[in-house]
Every structure is written in structure tokens, then in C-alpha cells.
Amino acid sequence: GSGGFRKRKHDNFPHGQRREEKENVNPPSALMTSFKAFQLELDTRHDKYERLVKLSRDITIESKRTIFLLHRFTSAPNGEEILSESEVKLDAVRRKIKQVAQELIGEDMYQFHRAISPGLQEYVEAVSFQYFIKTRSLISVEEINKQLIFTAEDREETTNM
Numbered sequence: 001g002s003g004g005f006r007k008r009k010h011d012n013f014p015h016g017q018r019r020e021e022k023e024n025v026n027p028p029s030a031l032m033t034s035f036k037a038f039q040l041e042l043d044t045r046h047d048k049y050e051r052l053v054k055l056s057r058d059i060t061i062e063s064k065r066t067i068f069l070l071h072r073f074t075s076a077p078n079g080e081e082i083l084s085e086s087e088v089k090l091d092a093v094r095r096k097i098k099q100v101a102q103e104l105i106g107e108d109m110y111q112f113h114r115a116i117s118p119g120l121q122e123y124v125e126a127v128s129f130q131y132f133i134k135t136r137s138l139i140s141v142e143e144i145n146k147q148l149i150f151t152a153e154d155r156e157e158t159t160n161m
Contacts, residue, residue, distance in 0.1 A: 045111070048103060052115035055100050059119030062093045063126040070129050086130050093123055098150050 028036075066089040073082050100116055124144060131139035 048107075049112060049115050052100060052103055052112050055096055055103070056116045056119030059093055059096045059100075060122045062089060062096070063119070063122035066090055066093070066126040067122075067129055070126070070133060073133050083130070083134065086126075090123075090126060090130065093126070094147065097123065097148060101148075101150050 066086050069082060069086050069089065073079050076082055097120070100119075104112060127144055127147070128139050131137075131143075
């Protein structure tokens with residue numbers, strides 16, 4: 001020999017082949033089936049969580065824009081125009097919140113609380129600020145909640161969009 005390495009009998013096989021052959025001989029066990037089901041459930045939940053985070057980010061951004069718009073209320077000569085524009089913006093935010101509500105149908109809301117909380121907080125701030133400018137008083141939680149009750153007709157309307 002020239003000092004090279006010796007070729008062994010099993011070197012003729014591709015490296016992963018034996019393991020795969022062994023795996024294909026055994027049918028999937030009950031344990032593997034369970035883990036596949038768990039994997040699918042966790043992937044589905046993670047995807048929903050990510051969709052909710054994105055919706056919450058959109059809600060936050062639009063709510064902040066509404067707040068910035070309302071800050072111009074005192075310095076602008078057209079106060080009523082600003083209020084009506086803020087109402088249009090907040091309606092768009094409520095449509096996003098409706099999408100969040102649809103994602104949470106049949107789910108435990110508290111599992112997704114951290115995904116949606118920042119957007120909802122910013123929305124409450126925007127609505128509160130707008131209400132204060134209009135009425136010079138604070139809005140109640142009940143009043144905010146009334147604006148966020150979605151009916152079956154709302155659900156059909158959103159699926160058509």
C-alpha cells in the first residue's frame with residue numbers, strides 16, 4: 001500500500017441508505033403518529049399567532065396615525081374635517097379588529113393575548129382621545145366594548161371582502 005485508506009465492504013452503500021431501509025420496514029408507531037398530530041397542531045397555532053401579530057401591528061400603526069391626526073385638531077382651522085377623517089380611520093381599525101375576532105372564534109383568547117394586546121391598547125388610546133376631543137369627558141369601557149361587538153352579518157361581510 002501507498003498509505004491510503006482501505007475500502008470496506010459496506011463502503012459501497014450510500015451512507016444514509018441502511019437507516020432509511022430500516023425505517024421503511026416498520027410501520028409508523030402510535031407514538032410517531034401522535035407526535036405528527038402534535039406537530040400539526042403546534043404549527044397551526046403558531047401560524048395563527050403570527051397572523052394575529054401582523055394584524056395587531058396594523059392596528060397599532062393605524063391607531064397611532066389616528067392619534068397623530070387628532071393632535072392637529074387644536075391647531076387646524078377645520079376641526080370637524082379632522083374628526084370625520086379620524087372616524088374613517090377608526091372604522092378601518094375596527095375592521096382589522098373584526099379579523100382578529102374571526103381568527104379567535106373557537107379559540108382560547110388568552111393563548112393569543114400577547115399577540116393582540118399591543119394593538120388593542122393603541123386602539124383604546126385612539127378612541128379615548130377622539131372621544132375626549134368630541135365630548136371633553138372620558139369614554140367608558142362599556143362604550144368601547146359596544147363598538148367592538150360583531151354580529152353574524154359582520155362575519156359574512158368580512159368573508160366576502
